[in-house]
Structures are given as structure tokens and as C-alpha cells.
Amino acid sequence: MTLRWFCFGGFRVEDDGRDLDLGAVRPRSRTLLRYLAAAAGPVHREQIIDALWPEMATSTAVNSLHVAVSTLRTFLEPGVARGASRYIVRDGPTYRLVTESNLDVTLFAEAYRVGRRAGDRAALQAALQCYTGDLLPEDGPADWVVPERARYRAQAADAAALLAELELETGRPVAAARAARRALDLDDHHDAGWRLLIAAQLRVGDRAAAERTRREYARVLDTLGVPAHPPLRVA
Numbered sequence: 399m400t401l402r403w404f405c406f407g408g409f410r411v412e413d414d415g416r417d418l419d420l421g422a423v424r425p426r427s428r429t430l431l432r433y434l435a436a437a438a439g440p441v442h443r444e445q446i447i448d449a450l451w452p453e454m455a456t457s458t459a460v461n462s463l464h465v466a467v468s469t470l471r472t473f474l475e476p477g478v479a480r481g482a483s484r485y486i487v488r489d490g491p492t493y494r495l496v497t498e499s500n501l502d503v504t505l506f507a508e509a510y511r512v513g514r515r516a517g518d519r520a521a522l523q524a525a526l527q528c529y530t531g532d533l534l535p536e537d538g539p540a541d542w543v544v545p546e547r548a549r550y551r552a553q554a555a556d557a558a559a560l561l562a563e564l565e566l567e568t569g570r571p572v573a574a575a576r577a578a579r580r581a582l583d584l585d586d587h588h589d590a591g592w593r594l595l596i597a598a599q600l601r602v603g604d605r606a607a608a609e610r611t612r613r614e615y616a617r618v619l620d621t622l623g624v625p626a627h628p629p630l631r632v633a
Contacts, residue, residue, distance in 0.1 A: 401474070401485070403435050403501040406550070407531025423473050426450065427466040432534050434486070434495035436546060438504050443491045449542035467493065502528045503550070510553050514560060519568075522561040526580065529554040555584035555591065562594040571601035586618060 402412040409432045411418040420428055429450060434441065443463065451459035471483045487494050497504065506528035513521035533547040558581035565574035575598035581591035592615040599608035 400498070401500060403495075403497050404530075405432070405436050405501070405503050405534055406506070406529055407535070409435065409534055409536060424466075424469060426462070427469040427473075429537070430463070430466045431470055431495070432537060433542065434493060435497070435501060436503060436534055436543065437495070438497075438501060438507070440489065440492040440494040443493065446493065449540075502530075503533070506550070506554075510557050513557060517560070517564060519561065519564050522557045522564070525557045526554065526561065526577075529557075551584055555581045555588050558584065559588060559590045559594060562591070562598065566594065566598060566601065571598045574598040575602070587622070592618075 400414075401418075404410045404412065409420075409428075411420065411431075420431075423431070430446070433446065433449060443460070446463060447454075447456070447459040451462050454462065467486055467488070471478055471486050474485045475483055485496050487496055495501075499505070506525050509521045509525035509528065512518050513525055529550065533550050534543050537543045558577050562574045562577035562581065565571070565577055575595055578591050578595035578598055581588050582595065585591065592611065596608045596611050596615075599605075599611060
């Protein structure tokens with residue numbers, strides 16, 4: 399069984415194209431599974447307890463963690479022997495979800511890194527394809543997810559703006575406008591996104607659309623009390 403893991407736009411686990419029914423797993427165990435997936439690497443036991451069982455005494459929290467891990471192992475690999483799980487691995491005080499590169503946050507991070515470093519159009523497109531929505535929206539304002547959610551969203555907006563710039567440079571203004579709009583959908587304060595959208599609209603000869611975009615961005619800046627530097631113009 400090869401599983402695929404998705405944290406963007408809502409958590410799910412896919413087995414050969416079919417979603418696993420996570421409803422059979424207790425809520426706190428499901429939260430642990432999401433936590434480990436979003437971490438995309440080893441996490442110390444104390445970090446897990448601070449995030450998921452902060453109100454409990456340490457001994458009780460450790461026991462709850464052990465029970466949750468056992469529950470998940472049984473769900474993912476029925477009949478697995480103690481210590482033989484290939485998905486949830488313990489190494490001393492750390493736990494790790496083994497996803498075998500089938501985790502969307504890992505794929506996004508690598509594609510974003512390559513795209514940003516090398517100006518790689520295909521890599522930026524791959525990153526944006528991975529980013530299907532906010533990180534683990536079902537976990538709401540949980541302290542452990544909010545900073546990572548904001549970071550991934552900012553990186554996705556940055557990837558879209560970088561892609562828009564590349565599309566403009568290679569003479570693809572329609573694609574550039576599409577990418578710039580994606581950046582603004584993710585962050586409507588993204589300065590480069592607004593400027594790239596205006597430039598793309600001008601490149602295709604749609605001055606009216608460029609002027610509407612300029613006015614819209616001017617309103618956004620005005621609500622923040624921030625002047626445009628340099629002032630936005632449709633030349």
C-alpha cells in the first residue's frame with residue numbers, strides 16, 4: 399500500500415486514488431496525524447505534547463501520545479507488530495510520519511525552492527499545483543498551525559508572482575496575468591503581483607483593464623494609508 403498525503407486545502411490520505419475514511423479514527427489521533435504530516439519531519443515528543451496536550455500533566459500526556467500513536471498505526475497498518483510500523487516511526491524522543499515523498503507540503507517546498515533559486519518556470523508551476531488551499535483549514539486558529547499556514551500562503555503568493563515575471567519575460571502576457579491574479583488571490587497586498595498584472599494587461603493591449611487594476615490597487619493602498627512607491631501609472 400502506497401499512501402499519498404495532502405495537507406493543503408483540507409487533510410486527506412489517498413490510497414490508490416481513493417480517500418481513506420479517517421472518520422473511524424478518534425479526533426485527537428486524527429489531529430496527531432495532521433500534526434505529523436504538516437511537520438514533514440521528525441518532531442520531539444515535548445513539542446507534540448505542548449501543541450496537542452498542553453493542559454495535561456506530563457505523564458498523562460505521554461500516555462495519551464502513546465495511545466494515539468498506537469491507534470494510528472493500527473488504522474494505517476492493521477496487524478502491524480509493535481515497533482514495525484513503516485509509517486509512524488519513533489526514534490528516541492522523536493516521532494516522524496514517513497511519507498516516501500508523497501506529501502504535498504514536501505513537494506511544494508522542494509518545487510518552490512528550485513523555482514525561486516533557479517527561476518525555473520516548471521518548478522514554480524509545480525509548486526502552485528501542489529498548493530490547493532490553506533494548510534489544514536480544519537485546525538482553525540490552533541497555535542501550532544497558524545504560523546506555518548501563513549508561511550506557506552506567502553510562499554505560494556511569491557511563487558505566483560515569480561511565475562508571472564517569468565511569463566512576461568518570455569512573451570506570455572496572458573499567462574503572466576493569470577499568475578499575477580493567483581498571487582493577488584493569495585495576498586491582495588502583494589505589490590509585485592499588482593504591478594505585474596498591470597504590466598501584463600498593458601502587454602496584451604488592454605489599457606482599460608490595466609487602469610481598473612491600477613485604481614483597485616490604489617484603493618487597497620489607501621485603506622492601509624500607504625502611498626504607492628513609485629506611483630502607479632498606466633502609461
